[in-house]
Amino acid sequence: MGTGTEIGRVRGLGSAKSGVGHWWHQRVTAVANLALLLWFVASLVRLPALDYPTVVLWLRQPVAAIPMLLLIVSVFYHFRLGVQVFIEDYLHHEGSKLLAILALNFYAVGGGAAAVFAVLKIAFGA
């Protein structure tokens, strides 16, 4: 498998010396998610209603739009890291693993871009 050897690293097999970065980013985004998602749930619960005018007026405020943008980046990056580990643990065929992680990256980045665009569109007056 080329664990830790030079050729193994070139082929992307075995240790690529990026595990600590992955682990640490998962923890950093976990702490950010804890604060941002508690804020998110508390904010929705405290709104007078959850209908269209209420939600849009809420998201037009910078105090709501900015944490929402941070939440999207943190949550989407966090689940992208987490699902990657899930894939790596259960998919052992190199080809299907590669395709699954590729699909995961497109899903996370594409979904995140759509969410960021939606918040900006509302915040700048949709």
Add this chain to the structure above:
Amino acid sequence: MATATTRPRVGQSARPLSPHLSIWKWRVHTITSITHRITGNAMAFGGVVLFLWWLVAAATGPEAYALFYSVATGWVGVVVGIGLTWVLFQHMASGVRHLVMDTGAALEINASKTFATATYFVSLALTLLTWAVILLTKGI
């Protein structure tokens, strides 16, 4: 614990692997570990899609939001909403447990079990609180 000769072999690798799912006895901390993974993936694929629907509908306009709102406030929507809220709080509570264990604390067996059990009490309490307020104040 398995000995080296009975360790499971996964995939093509002939290298020894750590003991896997079929080896462990089911206990609250075992269940909490797999629950953390299941709740995380449930949110990554279920919660994220519904979050995107809500946000994109709000950005699209009143008609698009009205469709989301009618589904979300129907009984199916409320059941899914309550379920996802529990999933979020359970993943959050066991995530905090993981952060604590990352520091080297609460790894001793009884502390680990107590902390694992506590995550369920915390997630259920926060889910009940959240939905009591939503159902009582949002006119759903």
